[in-house]
Amino acid sequence: MFYRLMFGLLIVAFISPAVHALTVDELVTKNAEARGGLDKIEAIKTLRLQGQVRVAGDFGSIDLGLKQIKKAPDSVRNEASVQGLTQIEVWNGEQGWRIDPFQGRKTAERMTDDDARGLADDANIAGPLINYKAQGNRIEYQGTEDVDGTEAHKLKVTLKNGDVQTVYLDPDYFIEIRTVSQRKVRGTEVEDTSDFGDYELVDGVYFPFSITTHTKGQSGQQQITIEKAEANADVEDALFAFPAKAGSTP
Template sequence: MHPRLIISFVSVALTVTAGFAQNINQPTVDQLVSKNIEAKGGAAALKALQTLRLTGKMLVQQGQIELAYLEIKKRSDEVRTEASLQGMTQIEAYDGKEGWKVSPFFGRKDPERMSADDVKALVEDSEIDGPLVDWKAKGSTVEYLGTEDVDGTPAHKLKVVRKNGDVSFVYLDPDHFLEIRVVTQRMRHGAHEEVETDLGDYEQAGGVFVPTSIESGRKGASDKQRVIIDKVEANVPVDDSIFHFPASK
């Protein structure tokens, strides 16, 4: 055989072998989801977690303004957030079917129903377990895209396509397998929206690890809102009525 042909053959063989080895070493979606569940505390602990009450502060305008913050979640798919300043409280809530809000900082003190586009973020936030747990039952699809740098960390990147077509790229820490970043792409009022959320400072409550530092805003924006949770309470009694649109007085 001609020397050049031998060299070419060896090069191809090495390339194929390296690619095959790389594919073998790559984790599967099921493996990463399983590790994510275990990292959070395990399937049993997640299932036992029925409510979450998060209390802390929200920093906006590059930290110049601080608001008192409260978020309450309840299975299944109910959430309410409150941000308070100088006697006024911004409320956003979702009861599993519809969302509503009170916006006193914009001169609107009466509750208003939210549009289907505006409520999308609340629907995602209502997930106590996050987007990966029970993704098949939720009607989502998940694809592993390899690793990507997240502030110096080679994070595992998973693409989650939700039932409504919205896409979330979930980044898992390579050592602890908890979410450290989620980038969500969605259509909102006919325009493409991309929101980046960084998660950190996980603390355990009810046997489940919950992020207590959440920084979120449009991808690439310098001014993002930051939520710092000071207190996490698990399985506290929660009245369903706080999630529903208030009855007329």
Template sequence: MRRVLLMLAGLALLAVPASAQTADEIVAKYIKTVGGADKIQSVKTLRKLGTFNGGGGFEAPIVEENKRNNMVRQEFSLQGLTAVNAYDGHTGWKIEPWQGKKDAEPLGEEAMKQIVEDSDFDGPLVNYQQKGNKVEFLGMEPVEGTDAFKLKVTLASGDVRYYFMDTDYYVPIKIETKRMIRGAEREYETSLGDYKEVSGWYMPFSVESNVKGNPNRAKVTYQKIEANVPIDDTRFHMPAVNASAQPGTKPPDAADTLPKRTDEKKTPAKPPTKP
């Protein structure tokens, strides 16, 4: 496994034997590594500009916007049309132009559950107890041939994720999740890499994901991530319905096309200096 490459100048972490780790220690070191709680809390908005690569030469631009508290908007553009999934902290909605519909409509139950999880600005590990999440350390497990700390993260909703944390830098390098897709449960693997600094907060610029056991991977590469940019709340609110819009023929489901918060093979960067 290639090590996650972090550009963390001057950061030194206390070396503690793997056997001495606890869930809280691993989470605390993760928060410290990526910038610290104060830096994370100082970021109020994020705008991510990237490219979705679905394999076979298929690429499409994406835009993701997040705003405190619990607001998210995801855009996916193809053939001159833009699909939208969004959540304003109360209402989740979508626009699927390939169906010939330009009006916004409510998200279905499965998509709604996913976007609520995506709206967690800091992720489930930061302030996890206040959010009602539970984190357990399950020991070591190999990821691409190298041991990683394995954390079981039970969300307040009851959903479970497994986080695999790099043993040198304490950042997630893989996440395993289970999702319901059209009534069938699927298990996903997400790989995270190419960590870079954005306003003092280190975050992955490479996210690869696949159904567990399936070699075909989808990859999102972010060319630019901006922090604390002005984003109006109306970007997340569901627009009024246009009564004149007419439904059309349904193409591939945009919910499957929009990249999930899954994860992929890491593109390394430079590691911090180890003490």
């Protein structure tokens, strides 16, 4: 009887991982719970982030002040400043525009759809996993993959616009630790890898305060460090609207 019992326990031990394999929806639910809970995530309608971004490359490195403002459902405004100059890039849910004094352009210009894709993909406050079906996204679970020594859960997310993000979740905490984003820009595939860390609570929801991004095929990287965050502050829609007059900055 003892040997039969042990044999039965061994069978259960070997088949349990397959029986209890996590589904896409289970992983998405665990991710939402780990970040603070679906209700708290959905309650955040605006998000203001402030910090620094260090851009490094063959030229050396440069530090810029960074501001990011997001407003639900899908508007985002990024500002990068140094030596009195401020670059502005905006996606307002329908179109993108920019002011880029670093390239000698001091008036607002509309962005092409391809150039704005990265902004549009990043505009949702909750990210691509939360309420992914309502966003029009599709997710496939692709098992686990090593991410700097961690066997992370790998999710292939196909966004509504066709862009693909591969999201890696920590196996213990189910928080995003890496995202690989792929999109077509003027017929060329662009692949960005972003690593996330230093998660901090903002109105009960965890957001990464450290983000390192590298573009495949390019030297260097950018390191974002968030120093201040505020949720649900009043944010005027005018911040995302294309300026009515040339040269004006909302």
